[in-house]
Amino acid sequence: MAEATVVFQIIVLLGSMNGFVKAVGLVNSSCSRSCGNVSIPYPFGIEPGCYLSNSYQIYCDHSFSPPKPMFLNLTEMEVLDISLDGTLRVNYPSVVFSQSRNRFIAMGCNNFASLKDAEEVVICGCMSICNNIPSAMNGSNSCNGINCCQTTIPLDLQDFSLSLQPIDPKHDTDNLSCKFAFIVEQKWFETNLTNPFEILNMSHAPVVLEWLIxxxxxxxxxxxxxxxxxxxxxxxxxxxxxxxxxxxxxxxxxxxxxxxxxxxxxxxxxxxxGVSTCLGLLFLLIGGWWSYKVIMKRKNIKRKEKFFKRNGGLLLQQQLSSGEANVEKTKLFNSKDLEKATDHFNVNRILGQGGQGTVYKGMLVDGKIVAVKKSKVIDEEKQLEEFINEVVILSQINHRNVVKLLGCCLETEVPLLVYEFIPNGTLSQYLHVQNEEFPLTWDMRLRISTEVVGALFYLHSVASLPIYHRDIKSTNILLDDKYRAKIADFRTSRSIAIDQTHLTTVVQGTFGYLDPEYFQSSQFTEKSDVYSFGVVLVELLIGEKAISSTRTPESKSLATYFIHAMEENNLLDIIDAQVMKDSKREEIMAVANLAKMCLNLSGKKRPTMKEVAMQLEAIQSLQTTPNVQQNYEEVEYVRSEMYEQWDVISTSTMSDAHPLLCF
Incomplete structure (x- = not known):
């Protein structure tokens, strides 16, 4: 798209006066000092002889009700307010001028807007990136770089040109009419609009000009x-x-x-x-300010108490005091500390976004890097229980391959969770997004799978109370600075009594990873986690997503696709190229047979996490046993039953990144 430039020539108030009259004698009882609802102080005036010079003349337009003052020397712009501090507010069609009280605003997707001086040198500008969801900014007056950006303007801005350009011309599909730029009074813009895009429906917007003699x-x-x-x-x-x-x-x-x-x-x-009057006013202001601070402090305390209760603080205290959680390691953070750590939740600090909230990168006062999860507004009891559940569950876990919860903050409008920072993203990103600079080798895949199954074995059998994760998938497996696996997202996890064998719950999970037996019975067992891990093993072998519309309808589910290839003896035809390059055929078949056992439709016939861990460690260390390569117990699959059960999952229209049910 070609650059579009619109030139505005503005002489900031009174740049070309031809004469003044003396100040003495100007003040006249016959002079009007208001027009409609606007006060007109000297040196401005309406009638001849009531203003300092023609440049300060105000025209009172009585065709409006109430009348409106117009500033004749700036193309008859409506005057909103005149202040003796050297500024006035006017309604100006698109652009103009006090540096401290105006902002340069630009709106549009893939937009770079700038102001240039007479020599076409850029003097200020800002960029806004795309968000294709039209309602993304409804109910919010933020202008933070997504579809809308803002910046300060230079001092003494007079002559300038306005430029609108796409950030990336190759991906700019919008026409120029979708991009806007203007200068507007900052306070008015921030306090009078619930949505910045409301201004596009207005013919004028207020700006603040500076006037001098x-x-x-x-x-x-x-x-x-x-x-x-x-x-x-x-x-x-x-x-x-x-x-x-x-x-x-x-x-x-x-x-x-x-x-x-x-x-x-x-x-x-x-x-x-009157010095005494000023002193009295000063004391009055000081007293008022002190009273205001006291009232606001009390109000802030009550507000934090309200949020603490609403966000489940009392329930969390009850859970922590029950002795099930590690109270010493669950810290309650101060909201101000987390705001400072995340630069007031700056959009540039976002690490990721999901259905439950946004994760920001932050740095605490001691220099420690953390990940701060800002939950969405909790408006249902079920969401509150899940939030508290995640805090309690993670407070019980101390394992090197589980993301560590450092604490939480409940005194804000939405609850905040603070985790250790895991820098290298998710396993899913390395499996499904091409990265030639850092390929995921076979040795790394084996090690990651061993680390994940070791953490799951710990949750199932070593923790003080058995814990079922209930949402094992490649997007919930993070990689740290040494690319070691860390299991995350314990929102739907559950602790169970030692003598319990299953949980009966409303079905929750992610399509493609969900245990078909659990889907039909609503009974979640430790073998349900085994099934989900089996899908992750197949992802590591084949390198494709758990649910994909690019495969045939009957093979939309990766589990179905994999089992079918095993049955047809053509597994090696679908193995990931990197795996084929790095590994031996015997190792591939050993892991494939293990994954097949994990994906058995009958939970009773699946191995335990301990057995899976032992087999993977044997494969990784090349300590082959009779069970590792070929002599696994053959599992009988009834074809009609297998495809009927898996088709319940594979025919879904949801992708692997979305939960089955959200509460």
């Missing part, structure tokens, strides 16, 4: 005051009770001296003096 020729000293000679040889100076804030580029501003309040541009009789 133009003194073009020279200056002279009269007594103790500095006076300025104007273009018409008359003079103007700040009064005895005011002083000049500066004389820059032939411009003058006045400000009341300490202890004086009122209009600094008017003679002394028009002002009110």
């Amino acid at each position: 133009d003194a073009r020729l020279s200056s002279l000293v009269t007594g103790n005051n500095l006076s300025y000679v104007l273009d018409d040889n008359s003079t103007y100076r700040c009064d005895n009770h005011s002083s000049s804030l500066g004389y820059l580029n032939s411009t003058l501003t006045c400000s009341c001296k300490p202890g004086i309040e009122g209009n600094p541009y008017l003679p002394d009789p028009q002002r009110c003096t």
